[in-house]
Amino acid sequence: MSKEHSSKIIELNEDLIENNDRLAAQNSKLLRKKNIRAFDFVGAIGAGKTAIIESIVERISNEYKVLVINGDVTTRIDADRIEQYGVKTIQINTGRECALNSYHISQVINHYDLSEIDILFIENVGNLICPSDFILGTEKRIVIVSITEGEWVIEKHPMLFKMSDIAIINKIDLLDVIDVNIEKMVSDAKKINPNLNIIKTSAITGENIPKLIKALEI
Ligand SMILES: Nc1nc2c(ncn2[C@@H]2O[C@H](COP(=O)(O)OP(=O)(O)O)[C@@H](O)[C@H]2O)c(=O)[nH]1
Ligand SMILES: [Mg+2]
16 A cells, blocks of 8 residues: 555544544533433443443432443344333444444434433443544443453453543353453553552342442442
């Protein structure tokens, strides 16, 4: 590829990210103005994003009006799972895109009756790489990995850990049956981002879910 062509590609990418950041700032402003707490859950397919959101809404849906946006490539399976807890959901199918972006979120929050919401949970598309380019304008980003992904998963994906506020290491109920060094995972996360609040959870047994809810300041 010629030099001229490659520099054009970089410009286009930078534009895309800049536009996304601008719209994310508008999302953040609108959500704050309406007093809505918003959280972006990112992580690989199968890490437990839906299961963690289910275990949170199960505990708080009596007290708060919650909306969950589920990002997925095609299906609405996750939204259906969440709706069992009497919570409203919006499924966004991104097609070939491997992350939600701030335009998706702005489309929702500019067309939804925001007086109906206290808390907005966003389940991003299952991916540990793409969401790092696209902030959404939420108050916090929560990155979820599970011990079944292996002890190298954090070391191999530093970007998302750098830009998150909370790191969840999930599926600790399986610690007895999986050969994994969870302390290495914790120390990798701390090394990448000393400000990360690291919480080890099980969405199945509920272990440390109250601690997570406290960390979200809900
Ligand atoms: N043992 C165990 N299984 C879990 C836990 N969290 C999620 N799972 C299971 O892992 C699979 C993927 O979970 P899901 O929430 O769909 O992951 P997502 O793709 O990140 O949304 C499902 O079969 C869940 O039941 C956990 O803490 N412990
Ligand atoms: Mg899911």
